[in-house]
Amino acid sequence: MIGEGGFGRVYKGQLEVVQVVAVKQLDRNGFQGNREFLVEVLMLSLLHHSNLVNLIGYCADGDQRILVYEYLANGSLEDHLLDLPEGKAPLDWNTRMKIAAGAAKGLEYLHETADPPVIYRDFKASNILLDAEFNPKLSDFGLAKLGPTGDKTHVSTRVMGTYGYCAPEYALTGQLTSKSDVYSFGVVFLEIITGRRVIDNSRPTEEQNLVTWASPLLKDRKKFDLLADPLLEGKYHQKGLHQALAVAAMCLQEEDSTRPLMSDVVTALEYLATNKGPGEGGVLEENEEREDDHDEADR
Template sequence: MESDIQTQRYAAQEILRIGNENIPSRVFTFNQLKAATENFNEHNLIGEGGFGRVFKGHIQETNEAIAVKVLDQHGIQGNREFLVEVLMLSLLHHPNLVSLYGYCVENNQRILVYEYMVQGSLQDHLLDCSRSRKPLNWETRMKIAAGAAKGLEYLHDMANPPVIYRDLKASNILLGDGFDPKLSDFGLAKLGPTGEKTHVTTRVMGTYGYCAPEYAMTGKLTMMSDIYSFGVLMLELITGRKAVDTTRPTREQVLVQWATPLFKDKKKFIKMVDPLLEGDFPLKSLYQALAIAALCLSEEPTSRPVISDVVSALEFIAIPKAESLGSSGELSPPALHPSYSDLEIFETGESSEDL
């Protein structure tokens, strides 16, 4: 117990030391956050998991709506992950990344304060959708996919050094007004390889069902690991199925394994679509979305597209542009869209680890 407290104190001192020098985020007092959440009242609870609990809050002085993530002192997000998240979100800024307002490290607490995202998470609307909530339509799903891809593109191509997100999943995509998506939860993010290096080697972490097979088996992490996770996310958006769902029959529990044989038969593509869409989607758009998912899920990492190509293809689907018109007057798909006769997904390796 004493060593835990010492570790907490060290993390607090380290964050404050680095924060005083480099981090623009605000340092909140525990009393400020206690007042903002009405003493962390249960009726303000908006999320809960292995990391801790998230409360909606309101700061009266500045009239700000906030989300307050109180990390479990013995939870899965440790001091290193907390420090990484504070640093990452303080130094990275993009419309498709959630904004970190600040943090608190008082009373052996580790608390993160974010902008409040009014629509909750993608998981709330797609995978845990209640009957009272209207299902996401096709256009909104593709808009969310395009926005999430732009967030990844910023991390991979614009951040210096590049950042591997490592935990892309529906529960980590938060939605604002108009269902504009933002990537959140950067505790597992890792600085990517630079110079001559092709990968970083790290302990396998992430979420089972989203994790790239080569990373799960070797611990070698690359940008292509995120691309694989994005392919799983695309499948979830198309099918309305969870990456892993133990309530389904055995052969359907892991989404990628269920989808693999269906990718090889164009006649079965329609069977992959979320029944909640009730057939209301453009067929060409479905084919293009499935092509993107299939390429991202290629077992060989070098066969997966880079994120900038994924963004281009998704922007075409989400917001068709006049300049995309071909000579026949029909929309021409981007170069990423392959011939379906050439489209193949190979069996992915399983990991017995609960990542």
């Protein structure tokens, strides 16, 4: 067994063709019911992208509900980012940006290429799976919804998803748009940068909600370093951190119409993912320090 949750259990298996797979056996009494099972099968049968998990097969015999996926050797982003066990190496800056860019491409495909468009609705670290090279793939499509078409601006639906990741307008009204996913992406991107959980009741009261804690810091460039995961040990370029936080802040705008399209997010993150951070020691380049000094002087 390689995982367990409200949906049931996940096992590692092997097909006769010598392909390693992940087998999800849904709990007959669990939270993920027959409808979510059918949505998952339909969505992953119709959607194909390198940043979406590949559904190999399924079983719906009697009351058995089984899904067979490609096996992704590095588990979920949550496994490598949050509450790391002692001795496990943290993700470096470049790998974090690579994962964020790939996950953004998955959402971009759902929103802007799939026809009709799809709203993922449950974007979170535990649903981003990683292959042996840390390429990300979105999984768990049971809550996904077809997006609005024609003159419609949103889809009205019962509020589902995970607390802390839901966009405020969706949580309040049940009106779902692709910009709801953009907000959720901003939350996860903030987790990637900070190494903090979206909700962490073990922290002081004012720090328990990641977005609430980070919001004032995102408005003050002098405090940006407070938002970087301490496990990075300063091994990142200041400009890279500033640009990443700017993307997160745009995605987390309260007003959904002011959030960017995922294609714009992808453009920004591809740049961050291909511009390598510092090597050992994490020392800033001299010209970068000078440019930052000029920026401060201009203010």
